[in-house]
Amino acid sequence: MSPRTTNDEDLEVWIDQDLCTGDGICAQYVPEVFELDVDGLAYVKSEQDELLQAPGATTRFALDLLTDVVDSVKECPGECIHVRRVSDGVEVYGPEAAD
Numbered sequence: 730m731s732p733r734t735t736n737d738e739d740l741e742v743w744i745d746q747d748l749c750t751g752d753g754i755c756a757q758y759v760p761e762v763f764e765l766d767v768d769g770l771a772y773v774k775s776e777q778d779e780l781l782q783a784p785g786a787t788t789r790f791a792l793d794l795l796t797d798v799v800d801s802v803k804e805c806p807g808e809c810i811h812v813r814r815v816s817d818g819v820e821v822y823g824p825e826a827a828d
């Protein structure tokens with residue numbers, strides 16, 4: 730796996746499990762970042778490939794995964810995948826992102 734980003738343009742992603750339908754689209758698109766847990770909901774994974782089972786946990790991801798992560802945001806039927814800048818917390822992709 731390529732190294733994850735480490736500068737002011739760092740992005741992190743989190744899932745609102747309250748809205749997740751459990752269809753698994755995100756895990757199909759980006760298995761490096763998303764995974765379904767035994768509860769049937771999607772969670773993000775750490776840089777060490779560990780499933781982060783706390784609701785709303787965030788993780789950074791490599792920029793070469795950005796297209797796939799953004800596709801997941803667009804296809805997510807629960808509209809519950811959020812991508813934000815680490816530096817200021819502004820959501821750049823997701824239901825709360827500016828058009």
Ligand code: SF4
Nearest residue numbers: 749750753755805807
């Ligand atoms: S695509 Fe969205 S609704 Fe579907 S499993 Fe992933 S986070 Fe949940």
